[in-house]
Amino acid sequence: MKLRKVSAASAAVLALAVTATACGGGDKKDSGSSGGSGGDKKIAIGIKFDQPGLGQKTPDGYAGFDVDVATYVAKKLGYTEDQIEWKESKSADRETMLQRGDVDFIAATYSITPERQQKVDFAGPYLLAHQDVLLRADDDKVKSPGDLNAAKLCSVTGSTSAQNVKKKLAPKAQLQPYPTYSACLPGLQNGAIDALTTDDSILAGYASQAQFKGKFKLGGFKLTNENYGIGVKKGSDLKTKINKALEEMVTDKSWDKAVKDNFGPAGYKNEPAPKIGDIKS
Amino acid sequence: MFDFLQDYDLAGAVWTTVQLAVLSAVGSLIWGTMLAAMRVGPVPLMRAFGTAYVNIVRNIPLTVIILFASLGLNQTLGVTLGAGGDFKTINFRLAVLGLILYTSSFVCEALRSGINTVPVGQAEAARALGLGFGQVLRLVVLPQAFRSSVIPLANVLIALIKNTTVAAAIGVAETALLMKEMIENEAQLLLIAAVIALVFVVLTLPTGLILGWVGKKVAVKR
Amino acid sequence: MSSVLHDAQGPRAKRRNIVFTVVFLAVFAALLWWVFGTLTDKGQLRWVLWKPFFTGTEAWSTYIWPGLQNTLEAAVLAVVIALPLGAVLGIARLSDHRWVRVPAAIVVEFFRSIPVLVLMIFGLALFAEYTGVSSDDRPLYAVVTGLVLYNASVLAEIVRSGILALPKGQAEGAMAIGLRKGQVMRLILLPQAVTAMLPGIVSQLVVILKDTALGGAVLTFPELLASANTMSGYYGANVIAGYTVVAAIYIALNFSLATFASWLERRLRRGKKSTGAVLRADDVETADAGAAGKV
Numbered sequence: 083m084k085l086r087k088v089s090a091a092s093a094a095v096l097a098l099a100v101t102a103t104a105c106g107g108g109d110k111k112d113s114g115s116s117g118g119s120g121g122d123k124k125i126a127i128g129i130k131f132d133q134p135g136l137g138q139k140t141p142d143g144y145a146g147f148d149v150d151v152a153t154y155v156a157k158k159l160g161y162t163e164d165q166i167e168w169k170e171s172k173s174a175d176r177e178t179m180l181q182r183g184d185v186d187f188i189a190a191t192y193s194i195t196p197e198r199q200q201k202v203d204f205a206g207p208y209l210l211a212h213q214d215v216l217l218r219a220d221d222d223k224v225k226s227p228g229d230l231n232a233a234k235l236c237s238v239t240g241s242t243s244a245q246n247v248k249k250k251l252a253p254k255a256q257l258q259p260y261p262t263y264s265a266c267l268p269g270l271q272n273g274a275i276d277a278l279t280t281d282d283s284i285l286a287g288y289a290s291q292a293q294f295k296g297k298f299k300l301g302g303f304k305l306t307n308e309n310y311g312i313g314v315k316k317g318s319d320l321k322t323k324i325n326k327a328l329e330e331m332v333t334d335k336s337w338d339k340a341v342k343d344n345f346g347p348a349g350y351k352n353e354p355a356p357k358i359g360d361i362k363s
Numbered sequence: 364m365f366d367f368l369q370d371y372d373l374a375g376a377v378w379t380t381v382q383l384a385v386l387s388a389v390g391s392l393i394w395g396t397m398l399a400a401m402r403v404g405p406v407p408l409m410r411a412f413g414t415a416y417v418n419i420v421r422n423i424p425l426t427v428i429i430l431f432a433s434l435g436l437n438q439t440l441g442v443t444l445g446a447g448g449d450f451k452t453i454n455f456r457l458a459v460l461g462l463i464l465y466t467s468s469f470v471c472e473a474l475r476s477g478i479n480t481v482p483v484g485q486a487e488a489a490r491a492l493g494l495g496f497g498q499v500l501r502l503v504v505l506p507q508a509f510r511s512s513v514i515p516l517a518n519v520l521i522a523l524i525k526n527t528t529v530a531a532a533i534g535v536a537e538t539a540l541l542m543k544e545m546i547e548n549e550a551q552l553l554l555i556a557a558v559i560a561l562v563f564v565v566l567t568l569p570t571g572l573i574l575g576w577v578g579k580k581v582a583v584k585r
Numbered sequence: 586m587s588s589v590l591h592d593a594q595g596p597r598a599k600r601r602n603i604v605f606t607v608v609f610l611a612v613f614a615a616l617l618w619w620v621f622g623t624l625t626d627k628g629q630l631r632w633v634l635w636k637p638f639f640t641g642t643e644a645w646s647t648y649i650w651p652g653l654q655n656t657l658e659a660a661v662l663a664v665v666i667a668l669p670l671g672a673v674l675g676i677a678r679l680s681d682h683r684w685v686r687v688p689a690a691i692v693v694e695f696f697r698s699i700p701v702l703v704l705m706i707f708g709l710a711l712f713a714e715y716t717g718v719s720s721d722d723r724p725l726y727a728v729v730t731g732l733v734l735y736n737a738s739v740l741a742e743i744v745r746s747g748i749l750a751l752p753k754g755q756a757e758g759a760m761a762i763g764l765r766k767g768q769v770m771r772l773i774l775l776p777q778a779v780t781a782m783l784p785g786i787v788s789q790l791v792v793i794l795k796d797t798a799l800g801g802a803v804l805t806f807p808e809l810l811a812s813a814n815t816m817s818g819y820y821g822a823n824v825i826a827g828y829t830v831v832a833a834i835y836i837a838l839n840f841s842l843a844t845f846a847s848w849l850e851r852r853l854r855r856g857k858k859s860t861g862a863v864l865r866a867d868d869v870e871t872a873d874a875g876a877a878g879k880v
Contacts, residue, residue: 132818140819141643169721172805174547178713179720234450239534256450259534260434261802264817265824269438272627291821293633405591405598406605412613422791422839424798427810427832435825440623486590495598496591504590525700532802539702543803546710556707560699567698 135287395470652812671740
């Protein structure tokens with residue numbers, strides 16, 4: 083009989099594990115399936131989950147400039163905050179998510195580029211950012227973009243900013259890829275890495291975190307122009323509505339408030355609100 | 364049809380994979396043998412260390428170990444393994460180190476099971492001749508243990524060859540990373556997958572067959 | 586303490602042991618000292634970075650628990666799908682018909698010789714290109730696909746060796762009383778083999794659980810390891826602290842699974858009703874490896 087007891091015990095353990103995860107999975111499915119259609123009064127918005135200052139998952143929900151802009155736009159489209167479903171849209175997934183209708187629109191440090199415009203439509207831009215580098219505050223080895231050639235850079239695996247530096251700005255620079263930007267920071271602090279490169283808006287979010295105050299500085303090189311737009315499905319009528327909302331956001335000063343709330347502590351000198359359709363190349 | 368391959372350094376990536384595998388194999392064989400010696404040895408503290416090491420290390424995902432090697436050992440503790448400031452070399456060496464630390468726990472277990480197959484009489488006879496622990500292990504037990512561990516060790520080696528792909532997590536330019544890059548830039552998904560699959564089949568299948576044959580050949584007949 | 590390899594120790598050996606112990610301790614302590622000293626210097630041990638894990642539950646409920654749920658979901662799905670598939674493949678390899686045996690062998694050997702990571706990357710691209718799976722689920726599907734393809738072939742080997750490990754008399758006896766091939770397998774061999782394989786299957790779970798981490802590091806699967814990344818953006822780049830906690834969780838989970846497996850194994854070995862054929866948990870751990878123990 084011993085054998086049977088053992089088998090029963092293991093079956094029980096397995097069953098427990100299955101139900102435990104099934105519950106977890108169930109919750110996720112519920113919130114995932116209702117996105118897309120406006121009929122049941124829900125709107126699915128794609129943002130980043132791991133970029134402080136722009137889109138960051140926090141214990142109290144989601145925070146950042148992209149999140150504020152998206153919330154404002156959603157409100158103008160007739161959705162309350164409770165009706166928004168936030169979804170993580172990783173850089174590589176963004177076009178597919180829009181094309182397939184997984185989300186209604188995406189505000190996730192989404193730069194307007196001609197290649198992307200072939201696949202999706204953009205409303206905005208709502209922010210003009212620039213690719214830049216984050217350096218140690220006491221480091222003056224890197225004074226101009228040309229100095230990056232001798233530097234050790236860090237960025238996120240597969241990010242366009244990393245490829246940009248490699249291809250155009252500093253072909254001789256060394257590049258360390260990590261799964262997330264925060265992984266670059268210990269090395270940057272210790273001198274194993276000279277510069278973390280991506281959009282200055284993202285860098286500012288990191289530089290402003292309490293424990294890094296005064297330790298890092300932005301290079302201020304303005305290596306590229308990144309016109310953040312709100313991505314929508316190709317041919318979607320949302321584009322004009324979102325553009326209108328974005329215009330209102332600037333005129334009623336909510337835009338300034340969002341900038342101040344999110345970038346203020348970072349001392350990030352943002353560009354003035356861009357005009358709709360004014361894409362700087 | 365295979366034109367797209369010209370834009371990529373497939374041979375270089377495969378060569379990196381092979382180097383990763385060979386260096387880690389040698390390293391983990393050495394470190395794994397030392398661990399096995401500790402685990403069966405007379406010093407209680409070393410025995411405890413060996414046991415703890417094996418139980419901890421083989422329960423952590425290799426991905427975590429390799430990320431730790433890069434992020435903790437290199438970026439925080441400043442270990443460069445003599446590579447100067449060149450990321451490519453550093454990451455390669457860190458990946459080898461991570462693979463050694465991980466794989467050696469499996470080598471240790473394979474050897475320990477090999478040691479268990481050596482009949483008690485062998486060690487007893489050796490001790491009766493007046494040999495000490497080191498001599499018993501070196502001259503009598505390990506040579507036989509190695510011979511009967513060839514097949515388990517071959518399995519560990521095959522796993523190691525496949526595990527080298529995890530080095531992609533810290534950006535070592537090996538075969539899996541190249542595959543990812545190719546998939547992102549090229550349209551021939553199935554073709555790419557077939558090529559990469561072929562690479563690994565060619566690397567692992569013969570290894571398994573040859574070592575399996577060697578294992579049968581050298582096994583101590585009892 | 587004595588074992589086969591060494592006698593109970595005399596005075597000289599005892600002295601030598603003490604020397605070894607002291608030297609080993611010194612080296613070990615020096616290493617720890619250096620690690621902790623440098624970590625403190627570099628500010629990685631500051632309480633701010635570790636606080637989220639030890640005070641309050643928000644770090645656990647916001648990041649770690651959802652990540653762990655995804656890890657477990659992927660692992661359990663992979664086992665549940667891979668088990669029957671592996672059983673079918675394993676039995677197919679034992680078939681009397683060449684046209685069943687050979688294809689099964691090819692499938693098993695092929696998927697055992699390809700890295701799980703390669704299978705996962707391929708799966709992700711495949712689902713994106715040819716199916717309607719939404720981006721929420723795609724990484725999960727890819728991870729599970731990779732795990733199932735690989736582990737089904739490993740489990741196939743476990744099943745095969747589990748059946749082969751049964752005493753020959755079992756099959757012979759069954760045939761002698763007139764059972765047919767299918768009946769021999771279904772009524773006699775499989776029920777016994779399944780109990781014999783249990784420890785092996787449980788320890789294969791350890792391998793599966795560890796492999797889910799690949800999905801977090803290289804694909805975009807929001808599992809336990811990836812949750813440490815998301816979290817580090819909020820808690821000020823506490824990546825080292827985050828990965829340490831995550832590693833501890835993996836160790837705790839896998840260690841209990843492994844302990845459970847060897848307990849099962851001991852239990853089964855002692856059981857009087859068993860045929861004595863038990864696959865050792867260790868055999869299969871090498872299968873981590875890509876080849877079930879008994880080759």
